Amino acid sequence: xxxxxxxxxxxxxxxxxxxxxxxxxxxxxxxxxxxxxxxxxxxxxxxxxxxxxxxxxxxxxxxxxxxxxxxxxxxxxxxxxxxxxxxxxxxxxxxxxxxxxxxxxxxxxxxxxxxxxxxxxxxxxxxxxxxxxxxxxxxxxxxxxxxxxxxxxxxxxxxxxxxxxxxxxxxxxxxxxxxxxxxxxxxxxxxxxxxxxxxxxxxxxxxxxxxxxxxxxxxxxxxxxxxxxxxxxxxxxxxxxxxxxxxxxxxxxxxxxxxxxxxxxxxxxxxxxxxxxxxx
Ligand code: ATR
Numbered sequence: 001x002x003x004x005x006x007x008x009x010x011x012x013x014x015x016x017x018x019x020x021x022x023x024x025x026x027x028x029x030x031x032x033x034x035x036x037x038x039x040x041x042x043x044x045x046x047x048x049x050x051x052x053x054x055x056x057x058x059x060x061x062x063x064x065x066x067x068x069x070x071x072x073x074x075x076x077x078x079x080x081x082x083x084x085x086x087x088x089x090x091x092x093x094x095x096x097x098x099x100x101x102x103x104x105x106x107x108x109x110x111x112x113x114x115x116x117x118x119x120x121x122x123x124x125x126x127x128x129x130x131x132x133x134x135x136x137x138x139x140x141x142x143x144x145x146x147x148x149x150x151x152x153x154x155x156x157x158x159x160x161x162x163x164x165x166x167x168x169x170x171x172x173x174x175x176x177x178x179x180x181x182x183x184x185x186x187x188x189x190x191x192x193x194x195x196x197x198x199x200x201x202x203x204x205x206x207x208x209x210x211x212x213x214x215x216x217x218x219x220x221x222x223x224x225x226x227x228x229x230x231x232x233x234x235x236x237x238x239x240x241x242x243x244x245x246x247x248x249x250x251x252x253x254x255x256x257x258x259x260x261x262x263x264x265x266x267x268x269x270x271x272x273x274x275x276x277x278x279x280x
Contacts, residue, residue, distance in 0.1 A: 004058065008036065009037055049122065052070065061255060110250075113244075122147075123149040127189055129153045131207075132194035132195035133154060138165055152170065159278075198222050200224045214237070218242075246271075
């Protein structure tokens with residue numbers, strides 16, 4: 001812990017359902033750190049004041065979630081290249097000069113989840129198909145490009161949003177209509193769902209995996225339920241799968257390490273503990 005700053009947390013509006021306090025609370029206890037991590041409800045109007053007093057309020061840093069991920073950018077002293085490229089910040093670190101440094105660890109969490117969930121996975125080994133074009137998709141597409149993926153097929157209901165990502169992120173990105181999603185799976189080595197479809201309370205993700213190569217890895221960033229219908233269908237036909245919980249767990253690591261000076265690890269016990277917090 002640096003400068004006696006012992007507080008951290010996640011800001012959002014609303015914030016009630018965040019699993020991050022459970023995640024970071026587990027690590028604080030596991031490492032016997034005298035620090036705190038709170039879910040903090042901050043309204044859009046309250047955001048400038050919250051960030052303005054962060055250092056004097058003894059915060060080592062924060063996670064940032066909906067709806068503040070873009071809005072925080074203008075209140076920070078420094079923004080990592082990756083966060084600027086993605087256009088969103090999910091982690092703030094208060095440095096030794098009380099400057100606020102913003103970064104985005106979603107892409108890191110995504111890649112670490114795939115590498116840990118499917119040892120030997122290499123994005124460079126084949127084309128990827130990404131469903132969705134929201135904030136999560138943007139971070140994931142950037143991460144795949146950075147890891148050397150040869151091509152990405154980006155498929156979104158609102159085609160214009162996928163085209164915007166393809167324009168903003170330099171890489172080999174092919175945009176395909178939502179209605180053509182089944183046929184677009186033919187050469188995929190990786191299929192990722194970044195839409196909210198299939199999440200508890202949302203409509204199902206309707207897709208046929210019949211054309212997906214048997215060696216393709218399938219990942220859903222939805223983790224409630226943990227085994228989505230997409231992952232079930234993939235498993236049933238013999239595809240390897242990685243669920244979405246690990247992305248949440250791994251994206252928290254860089255922030256915790258910077259705030260408290262300890263590199264935390266993602267273990268099976270941590271997974272079970274966080275799952276218990278969502279009644280799973
Ligand atoms: P986030 O920024 O957290 O990723 P988001 O911007 O709301 O969340 O993105 C949700 C994703 O799910 C989008 O890709 C959205 O498609 P649109 O860009 O067309 O809105 C997708 N999505 C949500 N409901 C959908 C539906 N019924 N059919 C197809 N895609 C859907």
